[in-house]
Structures are given as C-alpha cells and as structure tokens.
Amino acid sequence: MADAANGGLTVSIEDTTGQGVTITQSGQQGAFGGELLTINFGPHHPSTHGVLRLIVDLDGEKVKRVKPVIGYLHTGIEKQMEALRWQQGVVCTDRHDYLSPPINNLAYALAVERLMGVEVPPRAQALRVIMSELTRLSSHLVWLGTSGIELGAMSVLMYCFRERDTIMDMNEEISGFRMHTSYIRPGGVMADATPRFFDLLAKFLREMPGHIDEYEDLLTMNPIWRARTIGIGRLAPEVAKVVGASGPMIRGSGIAWDLRKVMPYSGYENYDFEVATNDGCDCYARYLVRIQEMRESVKILAQAVDRLPDGPVNVDDRKMLPPPREELETSMEAVIHHFKLFTEGYSVPPGDVYVAVESGRGENGCYISSDGTHKPRRVKFRSASFVNLQALERMALDHMVADLVAIIGTADTVLGDVDR
Amino acid sequence: MIAEELITDKGVSAGDEWITVAAPRLREALAALKEDGYRLLVFLSCVDHLADSSREWPARFELLYELRDMEKLRDLRVRAFVDGDPPQIDSVHDLFPPANWDERETYDMFGVVFNGHPELTRILMPDDWVGHPLRRDYPVGGEPVEFSEEHETWLTPPTEA
Numbered sequence: 001m002a003d004a005a006n007g008g009l010t011v012s013i014e015d016t017t018g019q020g021v022t023i024t025q026s027g028q029q030g031a032f033g034g035e036l037l038t039i040n041f042g043p044h045h046p047s048t049h050g051v052l053r054l055i056v057d058l059d060g061e062k063v064k065r066v067k068p069v070i071g072y073l074h075t076g077i078e079k080q081m082e083a084l085r086w087q088q089g090v091v092c093t094d095r096h097d098y099l100s101p102p103i104n105n106l107a108y109a110l111a112v113e114r115l116m117g118v119e120v121p122p123r124a125q126a127l128r129v130i131m132s133e134l135t136r137l138s139s140h141l142v143w144l145g146t147s148g149i150e151l152g153a154m155s156v157l158m159y160c161f162r163e164r165d166t167i168m169d170m171n172e173e174i175s176g177f178r179m180h181t182s183y184i185r186p187g188g189v190m191a192d193a194t195p196r197f198f199d200l201l202a203k204f205l206r207e208m209p210g211h212i213d214e215y216e217d218l219l220t221m222n223p224i225w226r227a228r229t230i231g232i233g234r235l236a237p238e239v240a241k242v243v244g245a246s247g248p249m250i251r252g253s254g255i256a257w258d259l260r261k262v263m264p265y266s267g268y269e270n271y272d273f274e275v276a277t278n279d280g281c282d283c284y285a286r287y288l289v290r291i292q293e294m295r296e297s298v299k300i301l302a303q304a305v306d307r308l309p310d311g312p313v314n315v316d317d318r319k320m321l322p323p324p325r326e327e328l329e330t331s332m333e334a335v336i337h338h339f340k341l342f343t344e345g346y347s348v349p350p351g352d353v354y355v356a357v358e359s360g361r362g363e364n365g366c367y368i369s370s371d372g373t374h375k376p377r378r379v380k381f382r383s384a385s386f387v388n389l390q391a392l393e394r395m396a397l398d399h400m401v402a403d404l405v406a407i408i409g410t411a412d413t414v415l416g417d418v419d420r
Numbered sequence: 421m422i423a424e425e426l427i428t429d430k431g432v433s434a435g436d437e438w439i440t441v442a443a444p445r446l447r448e449a450l451a452a453l454k455e456d457g458y459r460l461l462v463f464l465s466c467v468d469h470l471a472d473s474s475r476e477w478p479a480r481f482e483l484l485y486e487l488r489d490m491e492k493l494r495d496l497r498v499r500a501f502v503d504g505d506p507p508q509i510d511s512v513h514d515l516f517p518p519a520n521w522d523e524r525e526t527y528d529m530f531g532v533v534f535n536g537h538p539e540l541t542r543i544l545m546p547d548d549w550v551g552h553p554l555r556r557d558y559p560v561g562g563e564p565v566e567f568s569e570e571h572e573t574w575l576t577p578p579t580e581a
Contacts (some may be wrong), residue, residue: 078529083560092539114434122471181504207457241490244460244518262493350474353434356462367484369467371474378554382463382486387518419544 036064039401043072047150047405050415052389054404061400067365073419076218081379085345086112086186090378093366094180096381097417099139101132103359104381107366110265111355112186115348115370118317122309124188125267130201130304131174131183132266132357134298138167138209139360140290142217147287151228156218165296166204173197173407187321188314203304208298216291229283233395233407236281243391246294246384248360249411252286254279259358266357271300283410290412307340320346344376354382361385361412381420385413426452427508442471446500447510450485454515458487461516464523466530470556479503481532485512495574502532511537514536 034055043053053074057065077096081089093108106128113120120128130314141160148156168178173258174197175181175190183190217385219225240253250257258275260268278285314321322341323334350372356365362384369378388411395407426449429440439550441449465484469477479501487496502509511534513520523534524543534540540548551558 071542071546074544078551079558079560082556117434240516241460242518244462256492351433352467352484352497353436354462354495364464365462367463367465367486371469371472377469377472378465378467380463380465386521390518390521 007267011397014050027228034347040196041404043069045077047408048387049146049408049413052408052413052415052418054392054408056401056404058401061402063396063399063401063404066396066404068392070387070389070418072223073221075416075420076230077420078381080377082376086348086376087345089376090182091180092183093381094182095416097359097361097364097383097385097414097420099142099414100135100359100361100364102128102135102180102184103357103364104366105182106266106380107355107357107364108368109184109186110357111353111366111368112348113355114355115342115351115368116186116320117313117349117363118187118320120315121186121312122267123311123372124191124306124313126267126270126304127189127193129182129268129271130193130301130308131189133146133301133304134167134170134201136360137297140294141167143290143360143409143412144287147406147412148219150405150409151225153222154227156215159211159214161205163208166200170197170200171205173200180283185319190310191315195214195317198305205298205305208275210296212291212298212365214293220291226284228403228406229287229410230280232283232308232399232403233396233410234281235391239264243394244387245362245391246387247358247360247412248276248286249388249391251275251277252289253281254285257280259363261344261357263356265349265355271303273300282404286410287410338342347374348374359384361414361417362388364417366402381417383420385415385417389413389418427444427479431507433497436495436497438499439492440499443500443509445484446485446498447512447515450498450512450515453487453496453498454476457489457492457546460488460490460532461518462488462495463487464512464519466526466554468530468554468556477501479507481530483509483526483532506533508535510531510535511540513537522526528552531555539546 034061034335038055038057041054041056042048052070053072053271055067055069056063077092081092090105090108099105141164145157145160151331171181172178174193175183214328226335233251235253237255238254239255240250252276255277256277261275273296276289276296278288318337320337327334328338347387348370350370352369354365356363363382366386367380367382368376371377426441426445428442431438463486467482469480469482481502483500483502485498487498500509508530511523513523521543522542523537526532527534527540528542528545528575529552545553
C-alpha cells in the first residue's frame with residue numbers, strides 16, 4: 001500500500017507471511033539514489049510455469065534479490081504413498097513431475113526392484129528406455145514451446161506441440177493414457193507394445209530430425225532469441241556443482257554429467273549416444289544442450305527399436321505380478337495368487353534404497369525405506385526442479401526483470417515436481 | 421578421511437553403502453566426508469520409525485544425508501538418529517548449499533529443528549499450518565477439505581456465519 005505521508009512514493013508491504021520476508025525500504029539505496037522496490041512475481045504469472053511465486057527486490061529494473069516462495073502445488077504425494085500398497089504407488093509417481101511420468105515410474109520401479117532383488121527381462125528394459133526417451137523428447141518440446149512464447153516467439157509452441165501430440169498418441173497406444181501412463185511398474189511394464197505403436201514410432205523417428213531442424217531454423221540464429229538468451233543467467237561450472245544442479249543446467253555449464261552415462265540403469269550402457277554439453281553457461285547454452293539432447297534421444301530410440309529383444313515383458317513371479325487372465329480359469333493357485341495380490345499386495349524386505357534416473361530436468365531420484373510390510377514406510381522423491389530452483393538467485397542477480405523470465409524458463413522447473 | 425570413532429555402525433542396504441554417526445557429531449562427520457571428496461549433498465530427508473517393529477531403532481527419527489563424490493562416482497548415505505520434542509540436530513547448510521531448502525522441508529514435514537539454520541520456516545505447507553504432516557501419527561485425511569460438502573462453512577447458513 002502506498003504511504004501517503006511520504007508523498008506516496010514509499011511502498012511498504014507488511015510481513016504477514018511469517019516467512020521472514022523482510023521488505024525494508026529505508027537504508028537500502030539503489031545505484032541512482034532511489035530505493036529498492038519489492039515486487040511480487042507470481043504465483044499466477046503466466047511465465048512462472050505453474051504457480052511459482054518470487055519476491056523480487058528491484059533497483060530500477062535490475063534484480064537485486066530473488067526469493068522463491070513455493071508450496072502452492074503441494075499435494076502430499078509422499079504422504080499418500082505411505083497409505084498405498086507397493087503396486088498402487090505407481091500412479092502417484094506419475095503425478096509429481098507431470099511432464100515426464102514414465103521416467104518417474106522408472107525411478108520408483110527400479111527402487112522397488114532393487115529392494116526385492118528382482119531383475120526385469122531384457123525386452124522390458126528396452127521398452128523402458130523407449131518410453132523414457134519419448135518422454136524426454138516430449139518434456140523438452142514443452143520446455144521449448146513455452147520458453148519460446150515467454151520470450152516472444154509465438155510460433156515455436158505450435159510446432160512443438162504438433163510433435164508432442166504424436167508422442168501423446170504413442171502413449172495412448174501403448175498404455176491407454178495420454179499423460180499419466182503408469183506404464184513402467186515394479187516387475188516390468190504394463191503390457192507389451194502393440195504393432196501400431198511401432199508403426200507410429202517408426203514414422204516419428206523418420207520425421208523428428210527434420211522437425212528439430214525446423215525449431216533450430218526458428219530460433220538458433222534468430223537475433224531476438226540470441227539477444228534475449230546469450231550472456232543471460234550465467235551459472236559458472238564450479239557454482240553449478242556446489243548447488244547440486246543437474247540435467248541441462250549442469251551440462252549447459254560445460255560439465256558432462258549425465259546419469260545415463262555415469263551411473264547407467266536399465267541398460268543405458270548398451271546404447272551409443274553423446275552427452276550434450278555446452279561451455280556457454282548461459283540460457284542460450286542450456287537451449288543448445290536441450291536441442292542436442294533431443295537429437296541424441298532420437299538416436300537412442302532408433303537403436304532401441306533396432307535391437308529390441310523378444311521375450312516376456314514382466315518378471316515371472318506370481319508373488320509380485322498377477323497371473324495372466326486365461327490361467328485364472330484353469331488353475332486354483334492362480335486364483336489364490338490373484339486374490340492375495342489384489343487384497344493384501346506383496347511385501348518388500350526391510351531396508352532402504354536410493355535410485356536416481358536422468359529425467360528431462362536432471363536427477364530425479366526415489367528413496368524408499370521399507371519396514372517389511374505391504375506398504376512403504378517412507379517414499380522420498382529427490383526432484384531436480386527443487387534443487388535447480390535454489391540456483392535461481394545466483395543466476396538472476398543484476399539482470400533485468402525481463403531476463404528473469406528467460407532464466408526461469410531455461411531452468412525448466414515443473415512446479416508439481418518442486419512441491420510434490 | 422573420516423575418523424573411525426565417529427562411525428557407530430555401517431553396512432550395505434540393497435547395494436547402497438551407509439554409515440551411522442552419533443547425532444551430536446554429525447556436522448563434524450559431514451565436514452570430514454566433504455574433505456574426503458563427497459562434495460555434493462544429493463538430498464537430505466527423514467524417516468519416522470514410530471511403531472516400526474522391523475528391528476530395534478535407536479530413536480524415532482532417522483535423518484538421512486545422501487552424499488556423492490562426483491569424481492570417483494560413489495555414493496554414501498549418512499544416518500543420524502534423533503529423539504526429543506522437538507528433535508534437534510545441527511544444520512549443515514553452510515557445508516552443503518542444497519541442504520538449505522531440504523532442511524526447511526524436513527522441518528516442515530517432520531518438525532526436526534536444525535540448529536543454526538538461517539531461516540527455518542515452513543516451505544511447502546502454509547505458514548499457519550498446525551502439525552508436521554509426514555510424521556506417522558499424523559493421519560491421512562485428518563483435516564476437512566475446504567469447499568466440500570462436509571466442510572463446516574457449508575453447514576452454517578450465511579446469515580449466521
């Protein structure tokens with residue numbers, strides 16, 4: 001509210017949030033003798049990727065302090081999972097990072113499998129890689145489209161969502177659901193892929209490299225795009241390491257850190273791909289890294305389809321996965337297993353495990369602590385967005401407020417993943 | 421190298437190496453491990469072992485610090501057990517910057533107080549929230565859902581509300 005006694009110039013906001021939001025005007029002088037202005041950025045701002053709220057101190061238009069306020073999308077997923085049986089928890093993992101459900105499924109499934117000492121068959125592993133890479137592509141496409149729109153490149157979104165829709169069609173074909181697929185489950189995958197899925201995938205792989213060229217035509221040498229991103233939001237390599245940044249954030253700072261290479265899971269060591277890095281350390285570098293990653297994902301997908309092994313897509317363990325439908329009519333034992341699984345579920349041996357996978361945003365990990373019962377004692381998601389968002393202030397300092405939009409954009413946070 | 425007398429227990433769980441240190445000396449142990457190459461704190465969290473009969477637990481709250489050595493590609497989980505009301509432990513936000521928000525989250529969800537944290541406030545829940553939701557004695561569905569038919573404001577006529 002404006003303080004009329006001081007000529008209406010001083011802006012004072014009461015500290016009602018109790019979050020230690022100190023909005024002091026007196027004593028803080030800007031470079032031109034004016035006072036620092038504190039503004040509220042979000043949570044309903046279209047460029048905040050959901051409901052991110054920032055409290056920003058401005059000196060003129062220069063950012064002097066950024067304080068993210070999060071929690072607007074907290075849905076208590078970790079609490080909810082403690083009340084669900086092991087196989088039911090998969091649907092919750094879909095929903096925290098809602099742009100990459102299969103990768104979250106994979107982290108959870110790998111963690112449960114490691115606790116149980118189960119190894120999934122090779123065909124299931126390859127299908128998991130295919131779904132992970134499709135998800136990475138669709139996640140990067142959403143990022144590219146929305147970041148483009150935030151910086152004034154309206155048409156990129158149309159191109160990106162065109163391709164994203166074909167990925168959604170493939171999700172629907174393989175799992176029956178366009179977004180929250182729950183396709184990857186402890187013990188394998190939901191079902192084998194249909195021939196139509198492979199037709200769609202083959203067409204997609206033929207066309208996608210050309211489409212990536214299209215996006216690059218629109219942006220890479222675009223003078224406005226370059227002016228808005230080059231030199232903006234610098235994150236030095238040593239800082240990126242210290243703040244725990246991962247994914248394109250750390251690779252855009254020139255460090256070739258990719259969990260698919262350094263700690264391979266699900267058979268990633270068998271695929272031939274490059275880790276995309278760029279030494280620019282700025283928003284433009286992170287853009288180039290993501291574009292390069294999309295090309296590498298297409299390469300991995302082509303290899304995975306080429307050498308997709310035959311065989312089952314689930315572990316052959318009746319204590320963990322239900323028997324096939326036709327067995328229920330002939331085998332009493334199958335009926336008993338079916339009944340046990342859908343009333344009590346299975347138990348996981350006591351212990352704890354942490355599994356990290358590389359999502360489109362960075363290291364998305366799943367920590368599980370089991371007490372030996374049919375429900376988890378604690379499930380914790382280590383989300384890349386939550387950690388990357390902490391680096392925001394270091395990147396945004398002394399930039400213009402309009403550049404803050406570019407920096408939030410290229411940090412690629414998903415608020416569902418931050419707040420869980 | 422971390423001194424042997426700091427480690428009270430160690431082992432391997434599902435392929436993950438872990439050590440337990442005494443809670444009062446946690447900062448000392450983590451600083452030594454940081455010198456040893458574990459320069460990244462991947463995450464920090466807590467497990468509530470209320471009524472957990474899977475084995476004997478030294479205390480109710482188990483704090484976990486997942487450390488990573490990015491050069492030698494090794495992970496180490498450090499555990500510390502705390503009890504009390506509120507449970508207390510030293511903050512490590514100055515040793516590992518990512519711990520800042522993680523400690524706020526753990527305080528928010530479990531009520532563990534991190535001594536020395538610059539701004540130990542709720543991060544995910546609203547500031548006026550009562551209780552710590554991830555504790556095992558905090559029920560699921562315990563609070564009324566706002567704007568639902570069961571919510572009390574619907575039961576009161578507008579004139580009396």
